[in-house]
Amino acid sequence: MSRSVDSDAYTKPLHPSALQDRSGGFGIRTFLRKLLGWPGMVICFQVLLQVGAWSSFAVVEARGSVALPYSSAVWVKANPRTVTLISTLISTILASCSSYLFSFGVSRSIGLYLRRPMSLAALVSTVRISTRTLVLNPRRWKWSAISILLVIFTGVQTSGWSTLITPAVIVIEIPVSGSELDLTTPVLREMMNSGALDDCIYNSSLSTPFFVGSMESGHALSASSRGYSAFFTLMDLNFNISTAGILPATLTDFDVSPWFSNSTVIPSAIQGADLRQGVERQDIPMCGKLMWHEGFSADVICKFQDLTNDTSPPLRGLTDTVTEWKKTGDASNLGLGDVTFTDIATLCIGNATLIYSYTISMHEPNYILMVACGPVDNYTLIFNFAGIYEWPTTVCTLSPKITKVYVEYSDPTSVAISSTATFSDAASPDPDGPTGLTAAVTMYNMVFLAQTAESNIMGDLIDSLLFDVADDNLNQSFLAAMEDYIQGVSEYSGSVFRACLSGNGRPPFADGLPGDLTVPTSGTIFTQTMGWTRLSARSTWVLVPGTLVALTTIIVVVVAVAQHAGDPPTRRDLFNPSDAMHLVAAAAAGGLSDVFTGTSEEAIKDGERVTVVLRSIPGQGAALIRT
Structure with missing residues (x-):
């Protein structure tokens, strides 16, 4: 038999005024203190990843190209398969870090959002999104669309990082100048007439x-x-x-x-x-x-x-x-x-x-x-x-x-x-x-x-x-x-x-051409080496997936922390909705056994409408309680 939440036990969602201190000012200190834990870690690491990506992109865009030192360029050109392996490995690690921060941040934020009533359909959808799994529910097309986009963005981060960090053949333009014989000088006519x-x-x-x-x-x-x-x-x-x-x-x-x-x-x-x-x-x-x-x-x-x-x-x-x-x-x-x-x-x-x-x-x-x-x-x-x-x-x-x-x-x-x-x-x-x-x-x-x-x-x-x-x-x-x-x-x-x-x-010029018989010449040398060059207009999208994943993570975390900054810390903060055992344990503790009457389409549809809230029950810890 499921448990319900009475009016006294239910903590209403915080109004923005909850972040105000007693003197009426904005409680920024409370908000910042809440960010010092896992929220700050998620935000800082996502920001660091994006700063690194966009800084590298900006440097190459500003300079046009960045060449490796000659010895490194020779090695890179002689070992293309090894370079591809190393670049792909680094790209995979960076993309995995971003994806992990996304999953971790969204998962922990769900625990905060559950302090207010949430439908089981929304809970299941957000949990699947936090694990980067597709939500294929025609009745919840918005959640399905969001999940598809986020799965795509998190999935293509590796290719984006690989495009950004893999050195390629680049051409460097080097301005040059010099001099050559001036055929228009009158001195040559005089020398011709003299037989020289x-x-x-x-x-x-x-x-x-x-x-x-x-x-x-x-x-x-x-x-x-x-x-x-x-x-x-x-x-x-x-x-x-x-x-x-x-x-x-x-x-x-x-x-x-x-x-x-x-x-x-x-x-x-x-x-x-x-x-x-x-x-x-x-x-x-x-x-x-x-x-x-x-x-x-x-x-x-x-x-x-x-x-x-x-x-x-x-x-x-x-x-x-x-x-x-x-x-x-x-x-x-x-x-x-x-x-x-x-x-x-x-x-x-x-x-x-x-x-x-x-x-x-x-x-x-x-x-x-x-x-x-x-x-x-x-x-x-x-x-x-x-x-x-x-x-x-x-x-x-x-x-x-x-x-x-x-x-x-x-x-x-x-x-x-x-x-x-x-x-x-x-x-x-x-x-x-x-x-x-x-x-x-x-x-x-x-x-x-x-x-x-x-x-x-x-x-x-x-x-x-x-x-x-x-x-x-x-x-x-x-x-x-x-x-x-x-x-x-x-x-x-x-x-x-x-x-x-x-x-x-x-x-007649055994010691070289005299300076007064020369004319300036100029041009450009194109040298081929290895490094990074400015991306074409169609290739700049490689940074977009990672940036959107980082922004989504930061927004979700900041909003969750801001809405519940004034809540006192409880054992509910240890609840991880992405962990199936946590969900089962919380559902059992909250008595949700009678929410579903079976696995038929109608039973599932009725169960999705049920709203739950996360509470801490003495002696049992976190519990999902029907509201």
């Missing part, structure tokens, strides 16, 4: 590595304009599409002795690297670099023009074929054709060149010859074709210019030109400078050295780009390919010219 730059202007492009590279650079830019990928090398550095007339900026001195006689190294062009987080220069795992450079390029316009000895400019040609030599000795059995000597020359304002070739052919000789005029306003390049290169005489105007180039370095040994700024305020014409002359000379030497006894390598490369072009577009496509080819070679020559003058130990 002759070796770099006339002889560099004759060496085998640079001759081959100049052909590849022209083909790369032409191929890129037609949708093909194209890479080539300059001094063992890989370039995508074009060199853009720049000399790559390196973090360390660059050995150029294999390419330039008497040269030792090109000094590092970067001096201003602000290396953070204890990462040493030699330890930087550089994954990319963006730099602004002073570059060199040329505007090229080509057109077909029928030139003779009487046109302007004139074009004179001489051809002499020798046939007798193949009929004597062992040569008669080789099946070789005639040997043809061909040369062309022109007269124009400014300097002019003459070019010749020796070709062997059974029929018409196959060759490409080029002469150059200038500089006046610009350079004029005249191409003459024969044999399999069935193109009319082509006249191209080469207009040199100094540019501003934005360069993307995809790795320490690769250079990818992202874009070239050619706006009026970023490019300046340079028709009579040493770089323009170097471009014309390089083009001349390249055409001459590309000519073999039976074909011309440049012609073969251009023809390979036009094999699928329709006949009605062939002429225009050829002229466009020539323009791109000449531009690519010109930009390549600018890079070689820079390298030639920048190397130590080689005249």
